[in-house]
Amino acid sequence: MDAGAPNHASAAAQQAECPSSLCMRLAETLPLDAGDALAGFQLAYQMYGELNADKSNAILVCHALTGDQHVANEHPVTGKPGWWSLMVGPGRPVDTDRYCVICANVLAGCMGSTGPASKNPATGGPYALDLPVITIRDMVRAQARLIDELGIEKLFAVMGGSMGGMQVLQWAASYPERVFAAIPIATAARHTSQNIGFNEVGRQAVMADPDWCGGQYLAEGKSPRKGLAVARMAAHITYLSESALHTKFGRHLQDREALTFGFDADFQIESYLRHQGMTFVERFDANSYLYLTRAMDYFDLGKDYGGRLAEAFRGSSSRFCVISFTSDWLFPTSENRSIVHSLNASGANVSFVEIDSDRGHDSFLLDEPELFRTVSGFLRGAARVRGFAA
Amino acid sequence: MDAGAPNHASAAAQQAECPSSLCMRLAETLPLDAGDALAGFQLAYQMYGELNADKSNAILVCHALTGDQHVANEHPVTGKPGWWSLMVGPGRPVDTDRYCVICANVLAGCMGSTGPASKNPATGGPYALDLPVITIRDMVRAQARLIDELGIEKLFAVMGGSMGGMQVLQWAASYPERVFAAIPIATAARHTSQNIGFNEVGRQAVMADPDWCGGQYLAEGKSPRKGLAVARMAAHITYLSESALHTKFGRHLQDREALTFGFDADFQIESYLRHQGMTFVERFDANSYLYLTRAMDYFDLGKDYGGRLAEAFRGSSSRFCVISFTSDWLFPTSENRSIVHSLNASGANVSFVEIDSDRGHDSFLLDEPELFRTVSGFLRGAARVRGFAA
Numbered sequence: 157m158d159a160g161a162p163n164h165a166s167a168a169a170q171q172a173e174c175p176s177s178l179c180m181r182l183a184e185t186l187p188l189d190a191g192d193a194l195a196g197f198q199l200a201y202q203m204y205g206e207l208n209a210d211k212s213n214a215i216l217v218c219h220a221l222t223g224d225q226h227v228a229n230e231h232p233v234t235g236k237p238g239w240w241s242l243m244v245g246p247g248r249p250v251d252t253d254r255y256c257v258i259c260a261n262v263l264a265g266c267m268g269s270t271g272p273a274s275k276n277p278a279t280g281g282p283y284a285l286d287l288p289v290i291t292i293r294d295m296v297r298a299q300a301r302l303i304d305e306l307g308i309e310k311l312f313a314v315m316g317g318s319m320g321g322m323q324v325l326q327w328a329a330s331y332p333e334r335v336f337a338a339i340p341i342a343t344a345a346r347h348t349s350q351n352i353g354f355n356e357v358g359r360q361a362v363m364a365d366p367d368w369c370g371g372q373y374l375a376e377g378k379s380p381r382k383g384l385a386v387a388r389m390a391a392h393i394t395y396l397s398e399s400a401l402h403t404k405f406g407r408h409l410q411d412r413e414a415l416t417f418g419f420d421a422d423f424q425i426e427s428y429l430r431h432q433g434m435t436f437v438e439r440f441d442a443n444s445y446l447y448l449t450r451a452m453d454y455f456d457l458g459k460d461y462g463g464r465l466a467e468a469f470r471g472s473s474s475r476f477c478v479i480s481f482t483s484d485w486l487f488p489t490s491e492n493r494s495i496v497h498s499l500n501a502s503g504a505n506v507s508f509v510e511i512d513s514d515r516g517h518d519s520f521l522l523d524e525p526e527l528f529r530t531v532s533g534f535l536r537g538a539a540r541v542r543g544f545a546a
Numbered sequence: 547m548d549a550g551a552p553n554h555a556s557a558a559a560q561q562a563e564c565p566s567s568l569c570m571r572l573a574e575t576l577p578l579d580a581g582d583a584l585a586g587f588q589l590a591y592q593m594y595g596e597l598n599a600d601k602s603n604a605i606l607v608c609h610a611l612t613g614d615q616h617v618a619n620e621h622p623v624t625g626k627p628g629w630w631s632l633m634v635g636p637g638r639p640v641d642t643d644r645y646c647v648i649c650a651n652v653l654a655g656c657m658g659s660t661g662p663a664s665k666n667p668a669t670g671g672p673y674a675l676d677l678p679v680i681t682i683r684d685m686v687r688a689q690a691r692l693i694d695e696l697g698i699e700k701l702f703a704v705m706g707g708s709m710g711g712m713q714v715l716q717w718a719a720s721y722p723e724r725v726f727a728a729i730p731i732a733t734a735a736r737h738t739s740q741n742i743g744f745n746e747v748g749r750q751a752v753m754a755d756p757d758w759c760g761g762q763y764l765a766e767g768k769s770p771r772k773g774l775a776v777a778r779m780a781a782h783i784t785y786l787s788e789s790a791l792h793t794k795f796g797r798h799l800q801d802r803e804a805l806t807f808g809f810d811a812d813f814q815i816e817s818y819l820r821h822q823g824m825t826f827v828e829r830f831d832a833n834s835y836l837y838l839t840r841a842m843d844y845f846d847l848g849k850d851y852g853g854r855l856a857e858a859f860r861g862s863s864s865r866f867c868v869i870s871f872t873s874d875w876l877f878p879t880s881e882n883r884s885i886v887h888s889l890n891a892s893g894a895n896v897s898f899v900e901i902d903s904d905r906g907h908d909s910f911l912l913d914e915p916e917l918f919r920t921v922s923g924f925l926r927g928a929a930r931v932r933g934f935a936a
Contacts, residue, residue: 190807289807349791349815350783356816357780359809360823361751364772382754390747390780393740398875401739407846415844417580417679419749419836423843425739426746433750446809453813454805456797485788485875 176232177202177225177261177268180302187297190288195277199302200268201225201260204244205252211308213544215250215535216299217259218316218323221448222388222440224267225259228252233439242523249532254539255312262323263298264290264448266441273374273441285371290447292319292455296326303334312542313535315339317520318487319448322455325495328476329457329468337538339531341479342520344491345465345498346456351486354394355449358387362442371443384442385433392432397483397516401425458498465498475541476506477534479527481519507534566622567592567615567651567658570692576653577687580678585667589692590658591615591650594634595642601698603934605640605925606689607649608706608713611838612778612830614657615649618642623829632913639922644929645702652713653688654680654838656831663764663831675761680837682709682845686716693724702932703925705729707910708877709838712845715885718866719847719858727928729921731869732910734881735855735888736846741876744784745839748777752832761833774832775823782822787873787906791815848888855888865931866896867924869917871909897924 181198188194202225207214217227217240224231228238228245244250244257261269264287276283303311314327314335321343328338347355362368365383369376393401409415410427421427458465476499480492489510499506511526513519520527571588578584592615597604607617607630614621618628618635634640634647651659654677666673693701704717704725711733718728737745752758755773759766783791795815799805802812811817848855866889870882879900889896901916903909910917 285809289809346797348788349795349797349813350786350788352797352813353779353783353791353815353819356811356813356819357776357783360772360779360820361754361776363809364751364755364776366756382750386747386751386754386776389743389750393743393747396740398738398740398878401743405739407736407739407742419675419679419753419840421746423739423742423746425743429743429746430750450809488788 176229179268180305182301182305186294186301188288188294189291192288194270194288197263197270197298198268198274199260199263199270199298201258201302202227202229204228204257205255207256207306207308208544211306212310212312212542213255214303214306214308214311215255215257215313215315216303216311216327217244217250217257218299218314218320218327219259219262220316220318220320221391221452222436223320224265225261226267227257227259231439234435239521243528243531249528250315250535251532255535258302258306260299260302262295262448264295264444264451266444269298271441272371272443272447282374284374284443287443287447289454290451292322292326292451293330293460295451296323296330299323299327300331300334310334310336313337313339313538315341315531316343317341318343318517319452321487322452322457325457325468326455328472328474329461332469332472332474335474336542337475337477337535339477339479339534340492340495341527342481342484342487342492342517343495344487345458345468345495347453348491352453354391355453357390358449359446361386361390362445368442373442379437380442381437384437384440384445385430387445388436388440389429389433392429394486395516395518397485397514399483399514400516403514465495466501469499469502469504472502472504474504475538476504477530478506478508479520479530480510481513481515481517481524482510483514484517484519486517566619569658570650570695572691572695576684576691578678578684579681582678584660584678587653587660587688588658588664589650589653589660589688591648591692592617592619594618594647595645597646597696597698598934601696602700602702602932603645603929604693604696604698604701605645605647605703605705606693606701606717607634607640607647608689608704608710608717609649609652610706610708610710611781611842612826613710614655615651616657617647617649621829624825629911633918633921639918640705640925641922645925648692648696650689650692652685652838654685654834654841656834659688661831662761662833662837672764674764674833677833677837679844680841682712682716682841683720683850685841686713686720689713689717690721690724700724700726703727703729703928705731705921706733707731708733708907709842711877712842712847715847715858716845718862718864719851722859722862722864725864726932727865727867727925729867729869729924730882730885731917732871732874732877732882732907733885734877735848735858735885737843738881742843744781745843747780748839749836751776751780752835758832763832769827770832771827774827774830774835775820777835778826779819779823782819784876785906785908787875787904789873789904790906793904855885856891859889859892859894862892862894864894865928866894867920868896868898869910869920870898870900871903871905871907871914872900873904874907874909876907
């Protein structure tokens with residue numbers, strides 16, 4: 157697959173050539189919210205489990221900012237288990253013996269879908285910043301074409317956390333007739349000022365790196381590794397709770413008995429963050445980071461409906477299960493609850509669970525039994541209504 | 547003053563030559579926690595009001611990370627009012643018609659006190675990273691020498707917020723007989739894992755800037771402006787609450803009617819943070835930022851007393867007024883309350899006020915009437931006990 161992908165000697169481009177995913181490549185034009193259109197695009201995706209005869213058992217998983225399509229298989233770059241392998245798989249809450257799970261790398265991503273590292277047909281070089289800014293709705297529009305191609309009329313469920321949850325909400329708003337059930341987790345219907353601020357810090361860190369080269373680092377044979385690592389470090393703190401950090405690291409020193417009175421990583425938290433930064437740049441493209449954070453910042457679903465979020469879901473027959481975590485300060489319960497209020501106001505069928513966890517925003521990725529019980533129970537109930545064995 | 551200060555054509559060095567502060571220069575050796583010693587050092591400081599005849603009315607103000615000695619006068623670099631001009635001045639809560647207020651730029655600072663931009667007598671060039679790592683206790687040790695020089699035996703009060711509050715606690719622990727009253731505000735007796743993490747992000751942002759030159763930017767005629775700006779942007783978010791950001795900026799656009807689908811500062815919060823970053827580098831030295839954040843990280847007052855914070859205050863006759871703010875998530879009420887618990891356990895005279903404010907950590911710098919009432923009332927009561935007219 158993917159023979160037409162860009163061929164640069166960079167981590168990003170190697171990933172774009174990664175042979176481990178399915179790939180949908182379309183020559184058709186994809187209209188974008190920015191007003192431009194993509195003249196052809198591709199989505200790299202993974203499938204787990206089997207579609208049933210009437211294609212009524214498909215679950216679309218939407219990934220978060222730094223996730224990708226490798227939900228439940230070993231990651232081809234890092235060798236680690238898929239990012240949601242606790243949630244998705246045979247006998248898991250999203251049971252691939254029963255459901256067919258699909259996950260596509262988002263548009264503007266860097267794991268094989270069309271993104272800033274992909275070849276710009278107009279120039280033959282990488283798009284870099286010539287890729288139009290992509291929105292959450294654009295991502296979903298592309299995913300809908302994939303679902304078309306797979307011959308699936310109606311998804312049994314769409315689910316995801318964080319930026320993935322934004323896509324879930326957009327799916328429910330844009331294609332209510334194609335979404336039987338929706339599970340937005342640890343998300344928001346609009347990005348807050350604080351979150352835009354943190355994203356802007358990350359972008360400025362990338363753009364401050366001279367090896368970013370005004371976005372042209374692939375063409376220049378460079379990589380803004382230091383800037384991207386700083387961006388990741390800042391973001392990573394926001395994914396955890398203060399209490400999780402305290403429990404995990406406290407003020408413990410890293411491989412030393414005493415403070416060194418220097419600027420090395422004396423504390424475990426410093427060492428941990430540096431490691432997070434360094435490993436991230438091995439698997440992620442810096443321009444993708446700019447585009448995806450921008451997509452989150454721009455997300456304001458209610459604004460597309462005259463400022464009334466409830467209007468986004470008016471008349472929807474989808475069933476919703478909204479999930480938040482007590483210690484998540486990036487996408488706090490208040491944001492998730494306002495989604496629930498709007499769903500209630502629109503007359504939608506909605507349940508809401510706030511899960512007690514001290515592990516912050518990242519809780520949705522972790523071993524949280526109540527999360528698993530909530531998801532499996534909701535899906536089982538929905539499957540009964542949808543009419544296949546639970 | 548300050549004729550012996552380093553003479554480099556940089557913002558930091560110009561500030562070190564700033565003629566607008568008093569200066570104490572000592573040829574004596576200052577022992578440091580790092581094990582090294584400074585062979586001579588200077589502190590630049592400001593005084594407001596008059597010392598009374600028995601020098602019993604002196605209040606030492608300790609400044610925070612990015613503050614300086616210009617508490618209540620126009621800042622010589624920015625032209626803005628002093629950072630605590632709402633708190634300190636004639637008729638203000640800290641009334642300079644009654645008290646003599648002293649504030650010194652901390653050791654490792656960049657406004658005239660000995661810091662990484664100062665001349666290293668051993669080389670004739672700037673210290674840069676050859677300055678030993680400075681601790682909060684080192685800062686206080688140097689301040690105590692200044693108080694000696696001014697002939698003040700016992701300070702009427704020591705007060706400050708954030709890193710300034712750390713110094714207040716250190717004063718109370720190191721020199722209990724010299725502190726009549728102590729007002730630590732929005733602070734902690736030890737820096738948390740999360741806060742070390744944010745500081746480390748800032749340091750990595752500075753050190754990732756090639757113009758940091760391994761710390762030798764002054765000698766190289768450069769300045770890591772971009773890195774320092776990113777550090778400031780990240781830190782600035784932590785000084786505000788989510789609710790303050792929401793109220794002040796929301797998702798409002800900056801001088802435009804619609805999203806531009808690009809990476810300019812579309813949102814006011816982006817424009818604000820960029821401005822904060824850019825103005826900060828005009829007045830602050832990047833290496834000072836490294837040293838001062840490190841001093842905060844290293845602060846763990848209880849650790850110096852066998853892990854029992856109460857021992858730090860054992861037998862103290864100082865009167866304490868601990869103040870926190872409800873929306874401060876950087877130095878939350880819980881951290882301040884644990885100081886109060888230790889003071890109680892040590893049998894100290896302590897009052898504690900948690901002030902309801904939605905403006906986050908920066909509340910201590912802002913127009914917060916309850917803060918002013920608390921401070922003026924506490925000082926008035928203490929002055930009566932101390933025996934001068936309230």
